[in-house]
Amino acid sequence: MRPVTAVCASLVLGAAAASVIAAEIPLSERKSGYELMGRETRAMQDDDTTNPGMLWVLDGEAIWKRRDGAAGKSCADCHGDAESSMKGVAARYPAFDEARKRPVDLEQRINICRSERQKATPLPPESKELLALTAYVGRQSRGMPIETGSDERLKPFIAAGRDLFNLRQGQINLSCAQCHDDNWGGKLAGAPIPQGHPNGYPLYRLEWQTLGSLQRRLRNCLVGMRAEPFAFGAPEYVDLELYLMWRARGLPMETPAVRP
Amino acid sequence: MARTLVNVPAKAKRGEIVEIKTLIQHEMETGYRVGPNGNLLPRDIITDFVCKYNGEQIFRAELFPAIAANPFFTFSTVAIESGTMTFEWTGDNGFSATASAPITVE
Numbered sequence: 001m002r003p004v005t006a007v008c009a010s011l012v013l014g015a016a017a018a019s020v021i022a023a024e025i026p027l028s029e030r031k032s033g034y035e036l037m038g039r040e041t042r043a044m045q046d047d048d049t050t051n052p053g054m055l056w057v058l059d060g061e062a063i064w065k066r067r068d069g070a071a072g073k074s075c076a077d078c079h080g081d082a083e084s085s086m087k088g089v090a091a092r093y094p095a096f097d098e099a100r101k102r103p104v105d106l107e108q109r110i111n112i113c114r115s116e117r118q119k120a121t122p123l124p125p126e127s128k129e130l131l132a133l134t135a136y137v138g139r140q141s142r143g144m145p146i147e148t149g150s151d152e153r154l155k156p157f158i159a160a161g162r163d164l165f166n167l168r169q170g171q172i173n174l175s176c177a178q179c180h181d182d183n184w185g186g187k188l189a190g191a192p193i194p195q196g197h198p199n200g201y202p203l204y205r206l207e208w209q210t211l212g213s214l215q216r217r218l219r220n221c222l223v224g225m226r227a228e229p230f231a232f233g234a235p236e237y238v239d240l241e242l243y244l245m246w247r248a249r250g251l252p253m254e255t256p257a258v259r260p
Numbered sequence: 261m262a263r264t265l266v267n268v269p270a271k272a273k274r275g276e277i278v279e280i281k282t283l284i285q286h287e288m289e290t291g292y293r294v295g296p297n298g299n300l301l302p303r304d305i306i307t308d309f310v311c312k313y314n315g316e317q318i319f320r321a322e323l324f325p326a327i328a329a330n331p332f333f334t335f336s337t338v339a340i341e342s343g344t345m346t347f348e349w350t351g352d353n354g355f356s357a358t359a360s361a362p363i364t365v366e
Contacts, residue, residue, distance in 0.1 A: 049267035
């Protein structure tokens with residue numbers, strides 16, 4: 001019996017080793033989740049009068065111009081017209097924050113602005129207002145290529161995000177990479193497995209029947225892996241968001257995207 | 261008032277079939293879901309949608325709890341004369357929203 005067990009053990013070890021060193025998707029083979037969607041869902045995203053995400057963008061535009069907080073300032077009072085001042089901004093986030101010595105994502109940046117400049121209370125994660133403002137800022141980068149991660153100071157955080165992406169977690173002992181690097185294009189319970197590029201967040205997910213952030217999507221995946229999700233705004237999420245955006249560099253932004 | 265998006269072609273030829281698209285922001289709470297405290301969330305849906313073309317009703321729909329959030333309608337009509345299309349959504353808890361769009365028929 002002993003030799004058989006040994007052979008089995010080495011096979012298992014071999015399989016584990018192979019998945020650990022799974023190759024990243026070559027730059028030329030990367031595809032937005034848009035390309036895996038059906039004709040109707042694509043049409044829904046492409047037309048601004050059928051894309052439900054635009055309802056949040058309109059809300060965000062109103063919040064952008066609204067005075068708030070003890071400082072009595074609106075976003076527009078400092079940043080002016082978002083169509084020019086916010087152009088390309090979402091395509092560069094998460095970005096390094098000098099004061100915090102670590103990357104912050106777009107939602108965190110908006111809340112930093114709120115508490116430090118507007119002297120207002122930060123908006124709760126996944127709140128309608130925060131999603132609306134993020135969608136409005138994100139919309140100004142639609143069609144622009146993702147540039148996140150070009151800052152040298154982000155290197156260690158991209159590495160931390162990559163480690164998390166490749167880490168087997170949860171009761172199923174699964175890593176992000178096993179689905180989104182090794183098996184993209186395949187099916188999971190009848191649904192196509194995308195490459196996992198975050199190029200359209202915050203996006204309208206038909207399953208949610210609402211707009212949601214990338215962290216909500218990550219939480220969704222972690223729960224599916226039977227792993228414990230992080231708290232909203234946790235540094236682990238931001239590192240992962242950063243790695244995912246860097247991994248999707250060059251892909252055009254689709255905010256607010258529609259996904260099934 | 262709830263956000264709405266309506267798409268009516270600005271110009272059409274007389275007798276042409278035009279496509280109209282409408283979208284409205286609404287939770288469409290079914291009344292069957294349970295909230296964080298274990299109690300049922302009360303029903304809150306849009307119940308009626310009416311489109312009028314120069315005051316005449318051309319499309320009407322009744323909505324029920326199984327309809328998804330942010331209801332989207334698309335339908336067509338024949339462009340007869342220049343004027344205004346008005347849209348009205350009504351629902352539970354006194355919900356009401358209106359929108360309108362002009363159309364020029366040549």
